[in-house]
Amino acid sequence: MQKYYDAVNYGNRNTSGFGVDYWNKGDLRITPREQIDFLVRFYENRLPFAPSALMTVKDILIQEQTDKYILRAKTGWSNDYTPQVGWFVGYVERGADAYFFATEIDIKQNEDLAKRTEITKNVLRSLQIIE
Numbered sequence: 001m002q003k004y005y006d007a008v009n010y011g012n013r014n015t016s017g018f019g020v021d022y023w024n025k026g027d028l029r030i031t032p033r034e035q036i037d038f039l040v041r042f043y044e045n046r047l048p049f050a051p052s053a054l055m056t057v058k059d060i061l062i063q064e065q066t067d068k069y070i071l072r073a074k075t076g077w078s079n080d081y082t083p084q085v086g087w088f089v090g091y092v093e094r095g096a097d098a099y100f101f102a103t104e105i106d107i108k109q110n111e112d113l114a115k116r117t118e119i120t121k122n123v124l125r126s127l128q129i130i131e
Contacts, residue, residue, distance in 0.1 A: 007048050010038055035089050035102035043091055043098055061090060069094040069130055073101075075116055083108050088116035092129050099129050 005013040011030030030038070041047055045054055061072035073090025084107035091100040103120045107113060124130045 032102035032104050036100045039089065039091055039100050071130060077107065077113065086113055086116045088120045092124060094129060
């Protein structure tokens, strides 16, 4: 895994700590700005992976699709810290335009988990990017 984190320059690329669960409990860190930079390179197919693999991931990430836009995103949650951290990252394709987002919030109770997407979608609606 280290080879791939280095190849795509993902966050601090630190895979130490807690074995296979290092992205939740280890030392891997990424800022929202770094997340956006990664998403732009992903969207533009500028990552060192086969185009077919990138397309497969893009298809998996579709959360909403209308005749006006496609919302591609994923959630994330690290519950091993206090406060816990929740993510909702992705982008909206609207015609020839793409709008990127990386929402990171503190999770203080399980009810906060839904707020990752709720907050982001409310902002996207207010900007008239999605309906």
